Amino acid sequence: xxxxxxxxxxxxxxxxxxxxxxxxALLQCGTSGMVGWLVYLLLDKQWDTVIATxxxxxxxxxxxxxxxxxxxxxxxxxxxxGVITMVPGGMAYDAMRKFVEKDYIDAVQIATQVLMxxxxxxxxxxxxxxxGQMFRRKRKQGx
Amino acid sequence: xxxxxxxxxxxxxxxIDLCLLAGKIMLQSGAETYRVEDTMxxxxxxxxxxxxxxxxTPTVIxxxxxxxxxxxxxxxxxxxxxxxxxxxxxDISRRLCERQITAEEARARLGEVDNAxxxxxxxxxxxxxxxxxxxxTVMFKGSLWDALPALFVSGLGYAAVIYLHRLxxxxxFAEFGAAFLIGLSTFFSVKYGVGREMDKIIIGSVMPLVPxxxxxxxxxxxxxxxxxxxxxxxxxxxxxAFAIGTGIGLVLSML
Numbered sequence: 001x002x003x004x005x006x007x008x009x010x011x012x013x014x015x016x017x018x019x020x021x022x023x024x025a026l027l028q029c030g031t032s033g034m035v036g037w038l039v040y041l042l043l044d045k046q047w048d049t050v051i052a053t054x055x056x057x058x059x060x061x062x063x064x065x066x067x068x069x070x071x072x073x074x075x076x077x078x079x080x081x082g083v084i085t086m087v088p089g090g091m092a093y094d095a096m097r098k099f100v101e102k103d104y105i106d107a108v109q110i111a112t113q114v115l116m117x118x119x120x121x122x123x124x125x126x127x128x129x130x131x132g133q134m135f136r137r138k139r140k141q142g143x
Numbered sequence: 144x145x146x147x148x149x150x151x152x153x154x155x156x157x158x159i160d161l162c163l164l165a166g167k168i169m170l171q172s173g174a175e176t177y178r179v180e181d182t183m184x185x186x187x188x189x190x191x192x193x194x195x196x197x198x199x200t201p202t203v204i205x206x207x208x209x210x211x212x213x214x215x216x217x218x219x220x221x222x223x224x225x226x227x228x229x230x231x232x233x234d235i236s237r238r239l240c241e242r243q244i245t246a247e248e249a250r251a252r253l254g255e256v257d258n259a260x261x262x263x264x265x266x267x268x269x270x271x272x273x274x275x276x277x278x279x280t281v282m283f284k285g286s287l288w289d290a291l292p293a294l295f296v297s298g299l300g301y302a303a304v305i306y307l308h309r310l311x312x313x314x315x316f317a318e319f320g321a322a323f324l325i326g327l328s329t330f331f332s333v334k335y336g337v338g339r340e341m342d343k344i345i346i347g348s349v350m351p352l353v354p355x356x357x358x359x360x361x362x363x364x365x366x367x368x369x370x371x372x373x374x375x376x377x378x379x380x381x382x383x384a385f386a387i388g389t390g391i392g393l394v395l396s397m398l
Contacts, residue, residue: 023262
């Protein structure tokens with residue numbers, strides 16, 4: 001488990017280097033990736049992968065908004081780092097490989113899973129944005 | 144149109160040019176479609192064109208300042224993901240809207256951002272890709288013994304894609320070649336006893352090349368109503384995944 005956390009941190013932070021994130025954002029990127037992966041691993045044990053991915057993405061979105069507020073950088077930097085560990089890129093490759101190997105049934109199955117997962121991530125990100133906006137509006141009304 | 148001081152010293156064409164430049168940098172740096180459109184319209188609004196329209200797809204920007212003015216078009220050939228540039232353009236447009244900087248300053252700064260090179264040197268990107276590959280191998284439940292070859296194979300794969308993309312301008316062949324190399328080197332490393340599970344090493348190593356973020360962005364665009372952008376990003380992602388899948392599949396079927 002600890003190994004998983006360390007590797008997810010490294011994976012998210014190094015991916016952000018490939019995406020040319022600002023140097024001072026790398027640690028936060030790694031952290032949001034690690035948090036996302038932790039939530040995903042915990043939920044994946046009991047629930048379906050798609051649902052686990054969805055909730056993990058919502059958590060990543062919220063964490064990224066907190067980071068974006070406190071470090072004054074756009075949300076996209078942290079949310080990209082956060083979801084990159086869950087994004088179904090490896091599966092997309094796997095689906096295509098199955099197609100090339102003429103294993104069509106598996107290929108379609110994996111491709112559908114890719115679509116569901118990316119839908120879950122997209123919905124999760126949008127939902128966390130909506131949540132952030134609601135929270136901000138509420139705080140404004142409260143003041 | 145009331146002149147707010149800013150308009151008087153920069154003509155309409157320069158403002159349109161400024162909006163297009165900001166949009167171009169954002170789009171080339173992989174910002175979401177709605178963000179690009181939003182930024183351009185905000186800049187135009189701040190500089191005295193409240194009725195501007197902007198239509199953005201992954202390959203083209205169309206921008207009009209009003210209903211009657213002719214629209215301007217800008218063609219985008221290449222896109223990468225560059226979060227630094229996205230955040231800098233964001234910053235410039237915010238300051239411009241808050242009147243902290245003038246249009247001239249904004250243009251100068253946007254020019255700097257446009258010409259700026261990748262902040263990390265290539266060797267560092269390759270090291271980062273290598274670490275990414277090794278980490279993903281462990282995350283996909285591979286053992287630490289598989290992470291070691293994945294470290295080298297993914298570094299090699301990323302270096303190959305950079306080099307091949309310079310050699311042949313077609314992205315498809317660069318990715319195909321890199322995937323082929325990844326498959327081949329994984330095969331030999333397993334054959335000579337470094338690493339055990341070939342599948343885990345391969346899937347970890349292709350992670351830096353694979354279009355996971357692109358697929359997610361495509362779905363996000365579709366959900367936001369940017370149908371053309373969403374579908375074309377999806378097609379782009381499909382091609383990349385196909386190139387990588389074919390490259391690996393070819394190696395596995397040959398050996």
